[in-house]
Amino acid sequence: MRRVRSVVIFAVALLLTSCAGAGESTGGETGAGADAAPGVTDDSVVIGTHQPLTGPAAPGYSRISVAAKAMYDYINDNGGINGRRIDYRVEDDGYNPTRTVEVVKKLVLQDEVFAIVGGLGTPTHSKVVRYLNQQGVPDLLVSSGASQWDDPGNSPMTFGFQVDYEREGKIQGKYIRDHLGGRKVGLMYQNDDVGRDAQAGLDRFIKADVVSRQGYDPANTDVLPQLSALKDSGAEVVVCSCVPAFTALTILTAARLGYRPRFVVSSIGADPVTLTGLLRDFARRGGAEVSAAALLDGLIGTGYLPDVASDDPWVALFRQVHDRYIPNEPFTNTVAFGLAQAYTFAQALKLAGRDLTRGKLVDALESGKITGPGVTPFAFSAGSHAGYTGAFVFQVNPDTTTRQLQGPMVTDRGSGAVRPAPAHRSTPADIALVGT
Incomplete structure (x- = not known):
């Protein structure tokens, strides 16, 4: 030993690289106009992300963007969103905050992305929140549970994803x-x-x-x-x-x-x-x-997402996409994270409509109409940019499978009660994302 x-x-x-810098102030004013739509053409919309494809956080986490691309490929092959294909650009930041700044600026200034989606890591993403908000770039579904993403007053373009x-x-x-x-x-x-x-x-x-x-x-x-x-x-x-x-x-x-x-x-x-x-x-x-x-x-x-071993309609969809587009990848909860995150962005894109602007995309997130694939609702509204509002409790079995000990519960970040999550969850069929 x-x-x-x-x-x-x-x-x-x-x-591992640390989450140092998580508490830094990231506030800033929105710079570019909300009616801006760089990266948008009649038949495509360009989005970007920073991910640890190499470096200390690559094991496991590098598969998130692979899964997200699979979901976008599935959506594109079924007609895209409002007639547009999603052009997903992934930049490797090696989980190095300095590199994160470089690749995000490249995505914004050279690739002219419409939005940054799912940027991964507190130490890395905290270095670009101010910049993205100053540039008026939607900064959506950050892959971290830090509460700093929920600051619509100072960071109106930034939204969390996972439960805080x-x-x-x-x-x-x-x-x-x-x-x-x-x-x-x-x-x-x-x-x-x-x-x-x-x-x-x-x-x-x-x-x-x-x-x-x-x-x-x-x-x-x-x-x-x-x-x-x-x-x-x-x-x-x-x-x-x-x-x-x-x-x-x-x-x-x-x-x-x-x-x-x-x-x-x-x-x-x-x-x-x-x-x-x-x-x-x-x-x-x-x-x-x-x-x-x-x-x-x-x-x-x-x-906060359904386990890949569960009998769940979202898991069925995820497995369908996985088996068709990335069959050689292990079907893990990490892969499901990437699939769920991509689907959530696509739903917001659809709600934003055909006459697409960055402001309308933010409005779609704040509308309260984003549902699934998680087991609890999102907190999204004009007053809150937090992601999922709760979680379930599970236990690992002797064979490393899991069993649920407590159903999904929801709460707030204050003194509010911990209570059962709403029983109804939207299914992929309810949302009917593809083919429209």
């Missing part, structure tokens, strides 16, 4: 109080917006039960001090508000210490397929083998 630990630390250092960390923390906290009550709780969190927002939500329900709070610096991959402190505190439940590599590192380090708490993991780091790969890879780099299934057994996670 000493060899595993040293290689894990090295591997994670290569794999505070809402998710509230749902996790209430579940722990209701089902794991009386146990000592330890918090393992990233020292930025992820950790701050998650703790704010958790503390609304389990603050009195928390016996240890351990933040990690993403630049320091040795989490042995944090796990030792959690073990010494007697924490029986550890809530990990961590990205996937640090979730895996936390689990491996706990195993090294002979420490086996009940892990509760946020959606950003709870995908069993991703964790299985990371646990095995880290161990093999150290010349060892681990049973990922044994390490993940009983882990509790949260999610």
Whole structure:
């Protein structure tokens, strides 16, 4: 395990770039006119994104844009949106904020994209929010749960996508109080917006039960001090508000210490397929083998999109697109994320109408008419640019499949109740996106 630990630390250092910069101010005024429509022709609309196709975040995340392109290909082959094909331009930023600025400016100034869609990462995207808003470029469905994307006053062109960390923390906290009550709780969190927002939500329900709070610096991959402190505190439940590599590192380090708490993991780091790969890879780099299934057994996670193993009409559509356009890609929840995000953008594009402008696209997002594919509604309105409003709770089985422990719940970022999500969800048939 000493060899595993040293290689894990090295591997994670290569794999992961931190979310530093998440708390920076990104406000700015809208510069270009709302009636602008660069990138739009009679038969096409050009959009762009920055993604980690290479570099430390590429494993797993590089497949998101592959999945998104598959969805756009499917839509284009079925007539496009309002008679226009979607021309999807993907730039590799290597998960390097400096490179993100460069490629986003290229997309705006050279490619003249109509919108940026699904830009990935808090440290990266936080560096371009001000610029995009000053240029009047729609900045849609950011791939991060930071609350800073929900700032329509300062960033009117920016919209989130996934459930934000505070809402998710509230749902996790209430579940722990209701089902794991009386146990000592330890918090393992990233020292930025992820950790701050998650703790704010958790503390609304389990603050009195928390016996240890351990933040990690993403630049320091040795989490042995944090796990030792959690073990010494007697924490029986550890809530990990961590990205996937640090979730895996936390689990491996706990195993090294002979420490086996009940892990509760946020959606950003709870995908069993991703964790299985990371646990095995880290161990093999150290010349060892681990049973990922044994390490993940009983882990509790949260999610806001239907699991790819579920019997869900959106999953059926996603599988159809996957099998036709990217059949050699594993059909994972990460792939489903890219498919869902692309479909959501296409729905907004359709609502914006044939006489397309950037202002009309923003109006479509704020209309409250965007539905699916998630298990909870979006918060989108003129007063809120937050994404999904809640999540469900699941548990990892001994074979790394999952089962749902609690149905979808919704809440706010304040003192509002955690309550069941609306029972009705729009299906792909209800929206009838393609062929129109």
